[in-house]
Amino acid sequence: MTLQNSSAEHGTTLEKTYIPKAFEGEVYSQTLDKFSALDHCTKYNKNKLNGKTYSILMPPPNVTGTLHLGHALTYTIQDILIRYYRQNGYDVLWQPGVDHAGIAMQMVVDRKLREDGIDPHTLSNEDFIAKIFDWKEEFGGRIVEQQKLLGCSATWQQSRFTMDEHCSKAVIEAFVKLYEDGLIYKDKALVNWDTKLETAISDLEIVNKEEKGKLWYLRYKLEEDLSRHILVATSRPETIFADVAVAVNPEDDRYKDLIGKKVIIPIAGKAIPIIADEHADKDKGSGCVKITPAHDHNDFAVGKRHGLEMIRVIDKKGHMISDDPVIPELRGLYLVKARKMIVEILQNSELLDHDEDVVHNVPYGDRTNTVIEPMLTDQWFVDAPKLAVEALKAVKDGTTKFSPDKWENTYFDWMENIRPWCISRQIIWGHRIPAYYTPDNKIIVARSEEDAAKQAGELGYTMSQLTKETDVLDTWFSSGLWAFETMGWPNLDGDGSTEELRKYYPTSTLVTGFDIIFFWVARMMMMSLYFRKDVPFKDIYVHALIRDEKGQKMSKSKGNVIDPLGLMEEFGADALRYTMAFMSVPGRDIKLGKDNVKISRNFITKIWNAARFLQMNNVCFDKSISDVKVDNSLSNWIVAKLKKLQSEVDENVKEYRFDFLARNIQYFLRDHYCDFFIEAMKFVNDEDTKAVAGAVFMEFLRIINPVMPFVSTYLAQNLSGNQAKDLLFESKNSLDGITAENEEDTDRFVELLHEYRCANKEDDQDKVESIKNQVLSAFGDTAMVKGMFKIVD
């Protein structure tokens, strides 16, 4: 057993220490061009294809993003699946791409321009968009480079950008079709309005924050008898100028006789009616609620029911407007300041009865962190309740399955209560809504200018008389088309499909965190079912979110963000990937610290050292298991364990139990292969067993390749001496013909050794002898048995 120097036959001697940085980049670039889907099968894998396909849509990261741990988790899982199926003869597609991230991107470039001393408002929209494309050119590839460092084997050749020419076409086609089918409409409605960005945002882009506030009880005097009043509680006294009624519950005996009478709004002095509406809750506040349809979602509904006027007193910047200013100083004041001023005035009058401290949720925009104001504006909506019907059905009938299935409830709950989706945004960056307005405000929606001109002509207008819509679409509108726009839609062949769609649609599995079930998963379900009449994916695997060691959400402001790039630099991408797999237990958030990754690195070191041992002993790695003699109990046993590992891994991948997968890999290598097999082999020292050792180890490297592609490829190349060796398309070695009937015997031997050791320690000589005799009679007085006793002694 001497150390073998480098030779072509036995590969290159491994370095003493496992330093992932030394080879990960090299390994990746060797395999990079083999990831492509549509032609890889013919080029690299023709003979092994099993005729089945496996496809995953990569959730496109924001173009502004950098790799964070959440990405590392989700991409690792996806890459494990892709690599596993690719190895097993499937024709795989892992569709990558980048999202244009409407609001986020605009804010990033806005900030950069200001830093460079340019006022974004002085630029025309076209110039601003050009600046954004400049930014994308310079930094847009960052996130993709980082995905590659992690080892992602995506089908890079097929990569898409949601604002590229093709996707833009798809968006226009989808919009126009939905409009023609009456599923997109324009409506005056109360939307969530970000006063900083001056745009509408969707319900999902709001974060509620609990805040201490006050409830002011105001006296609304009865018009017919000014000595009497009712109390109305409000947390937003600045909106009293927009009050159009006070509502009471029709069942509320206290106020029954007042219904239909009028009360006077404090300060404003205007008389408004008392109406009966179920919205008023007898047990809340005073039981009377002021109705301000233009500035409150519930009141808006009440206003519509009763045909009330909608008065706006807050403008798009959050400033007070009023046609009839009782207090002129209010005009133009930011609403928070206005509230303060009005409260002061009220306090100095008898109109404020009392106030009350309360804690209430205040909506903030998730991007700008400013207060969101309900705003009465014209917006474009998708009729989500209609589209949700099919999307709901597809999950109910099991066409698409959630895993773990508890997420189905979340999905159902949302889909059943879905509201119209506001898709228009008053920003610059995004897909411009393909609509035009005639001078008398008729709407023309068209696929092209020519088409618009034609439609205008039919209405008796010329193109030059039309004004084009300036609103752009919510980013998630284009993301919703991701499943099929990436596969060539709408450039369809004669049969209404494309080669990619026929091959890879519906995709096999969608891997995602639960935080975007609503944003993305639900929208893709709706859009795909509408445009392709089929679900976008068959399985949805929902993984956990990553938190810091203390279980807190990682965020920049908390300063507890762990950078995956730093972890990869220090411990290697394989260690990070293995950690992600190991920790991805379903239904529980992942608490991750640096130590977890270090432990994984240490395990990989164990694999490394096992490889070095084999190499030092001139173990042959070029024979496959079917070519080696498995003819003694030790060989038989390790092959049985390997066989078990193979089937466990198959099962683990099928059930998305990457934690089990990682554990099983560890148990095999450490407990079986190193602790017993290698130790015992030291005393056997025959060529057949050594050949088994090599073949088993190579199969082990193949099995771990999807999880740890770098180290497994590197070791395989160096051990075999074949620098071109690539486990990417290496499929399973069948162990069917190999018997493993004495697996239990050897397990028993391992157990007896343990008992022997305990007895030895307790100095129980009788027991020591008895165990020794048991072993000798069952397993014979072989060199291996002797050797193992020697170790234990």
Place this chain on the structure above:
RNA sequence: GGUCACAUAGCUCAGCGGUAGAGCACUACGUUGACAUCGUAGUGGUCGUAGGUUCGAUCCCUGCUGUGACCACCA
């Protein structure tokens, strides 16, 4: 307010209707030719709480307490 998770060793977490598991930490021993990025051995738990089902419950059921997440409301 509604929904859903979770509670197991000092820490992070697996697990399971029948003797309680891993890693980290800790203790002791070990630089013995693969491995100190390590090995061997060991300490450590009435499995949140109260009931119920069962021959038997950490596991199944119910209540409670605590923690977290999501949705809704917020006069």
